[in-house]
Amino acid sequence: MSLKYAVLAALLEGEASGYELSKIFDVSLANFWPATPQQLYRELERLARQGLIEARVVQQQRRPNKRMFTLTEAGRAELRGFAAEPPRRPAALRDELLIKIQAMDGADPAATRALIEERMGWAQGRLDRYRRVRARLLDGRTEEDYLREADRIGPYLTLMGGIAFEEENLRWCERVLAVLSRRVPQR
Structure with missing residues (x-):
């Protein structure tokens, strides 16, 4: 997936x-x-050239003029089509910390604990x-x-995914620290 659809989805707001x-x-x-931000600005220009968004200039006093972007009907149609397609496949997890944990045997346990705590x-x-x-x-609801x-509930549902991901990240870190604290040094 490209940044294109993420920008179009953000403009639904x-x-x-x-x-x-x-x-x-x-x-x-x-x-x-x-x-x-640089990626976003480049993508906004590309989407405007493709006719998927429109830009208008807002004149401002004592500040530079700003461009305001909105979805066009073509952009909404593009986003609807994208949303209806099945994903190609789930994203692969690429995490440098997991490689470090994979290779930790023989490394300084304090350094490994510090990485997990970070x-x-x-x-x-x-x-x-x-x-x-x-x-x-929620605003009290x-x-x-x-x-x-x-x-719109899409933003809330993706937020729930982010919360679940970070909660699981914390559980995994706690488990790793518990294992490291019980482990007898290997000779």
């Missing part, structure tokens, strides 16, 4: 500037499709951020009410 889209990516899409910190940070986003989306009443 409504008109947005490139800066606003980068914030949407940070909050809503980064748990499954990260992108740098991963736990990252996972906890993302989990905390996702939970804050969840609370904002129960999850059941939100899922029944909200205009």
